[in-house]
Amino acid sequence: MNRIPHDTSGAPDPLRVLTPDELRRRTSMKWRTHPADVLPLWVAEMDVPQPEAVVRAVTDALALGDTGYPAGTAYAEALAAFAAKRWGWDTLAVERTALVPDVMLGVVEMLKLVTGPGDPVIVNPPVYPPFFQFVTHMDRRVVQAPLGPDLRLDLDALDEAFGRAVAGGGRAAYLLCNPQNPTGTVHTAAELTAVAELAGRHGVRVVADEIHAPLTAAGVAFVPYLSVPGGERGLSL
Template sequence: MDLTPHRPADDDPNPLNRLTLDQLRLRTSMKWRTYPDDVLPLWVAEMDVPLAEPVVRAVTDAIALGDTGYPAGTAYAEALAGFARERWGWDGLAVERTAIVPDVMLGVVEMLKLVSGPGDAVVVNCPVYPPFYPFVEHMDRRVVEAPLGAHLRLDLDALEDAFRRAVAGGRRATYLLCSPHNPTGTVHTADELAAVAALADRHGVRVVADEIHAPLVAPGTVFTPYLSVPGAESGLSLMSASKGWNLAGLKAALAIAGPAAADDLARLPEEVGHGPSHIGVIAHTAALRDGGDWLDALLGGLDDNRALLAGLLARELPGVRYRPGPATFLAWLDCRALGLGDDPAAVFLDRGRVALNSGLPFGTGGAGHVRLNLGTSPEVLIEAGTADGGPPSSEGRPPKPLRVSRSDR
């Protein structure tokens, strides 16, 4: 693996190669404004890419027209249905069983309100996307953990045990499925998801699937929508173009109901549909309908970055365990062998000036881990993984490298 920094050719289609670090530091979003300028931000789920040209064109045209009112119509759902048919071979996304919601996480909240009540349990597979915990608890629901098993895959025995505990006493329960899984990048198989549906049916547990990372699956890996598997007819799903095309600031997502959940979705309060941005809906629709080439180039770049990160870790921090997942633009790193304590992200920030997500908020199994954002240029990854220290301090301690390096072990 060539770890030498280089600038891409002007005709390189990979969007991860298009922006320099100086250009990125002009951004005013959370990723680039939370830490000082001497910190490389590889944490929150924003990618370092320019927008796909179809998205830019659609938004620019809407702004020029003054088309900045309230969202309406089914164009977003129709675009997603077409994308699902083309990319996943799924023609079961019925436009009439969809609803626009402000974003995926707020959509999750609304789906949980439809199928559960205060005090009910919500099962999650830890370690998992941290907002699952506070959003569920703020709704006065209980989180029940079902830890991932070997190779960071679903553990059906642990899941069944969690379902039993969740419905004890005759209470309603929901399973909040993360598919593909954040932070591991695991893609659940069709067989795994069918087994999940069977378990949920057996125990009377409703399934709400967060499938926000569905477009970000590496070539050669099959993504299976939860609602496409046998037994998932009562499930609810949330999807969006926000992660695939870096549109988090353009709020819009879709709630999708299985055939047996249509009546539940029909009870969604009308005012929920007022929350999405009309410009967001336009952007997401354009991405799904016309942004396929841009996405394919991105997926190739992410595959290259996974290999690059594995090489950097093998050379600079061989004690870190990294099992590249075929989905998302996130890497889950097991740093326990480095002896940096439960929160190695704090050490990497202090000593390496690299901002990563601490594993602790991801729940059980997160201690000693960090989440790294791969959605950046190879140059930034190489800079983050290359030592650049000075002389030892007057107290005899090793130097503070500017980046993650062997001296952080």
């Protein structure tokens, strides 16, 4: 197995700073569901110290009692600045953003906008299991377009799935996972441009779950779906 390269500038590896005993003091589901002899690798929860800037911001807000409903666009503005610096994406429209309390709840609301009960939603297994559960629970129909043997998008399979999804004349959506969870595949600009072309040709709306965008290995570039040609018709979390 190839090792993921780490920063060698002298800074400690954040994944090795906290000891197992320190982690087991946490009260989250990750550390309370299974006995102590089980390594809980089943949930996306970070075993690293919290960034000092985040700790300071939260502490300052609590000290001020600033815990009411958020107002304004400060978060969206910070995200836009981050996206421009990290990914070179400088066209994120702050005025077209909204906060959601949870990624999958956001997915549900977006799918409600672009599909109706009984409409198909295309997914790429292997993928985050709640994609299937939430789509089914909201009375949509799952259409599968599996990843290829190399765990990358199979554009031929996607083309065929899009065609099947819209064959009845109704609306259809594609729930894109970028980067792919759990494979870690980071879709390229060329792949995402091809997805946008297929979606435009078939009339399929793309909903992109990009919550893991900052978590890529060294040398791998994340590309926001909304930044590729044709991607502007999509929705992103």
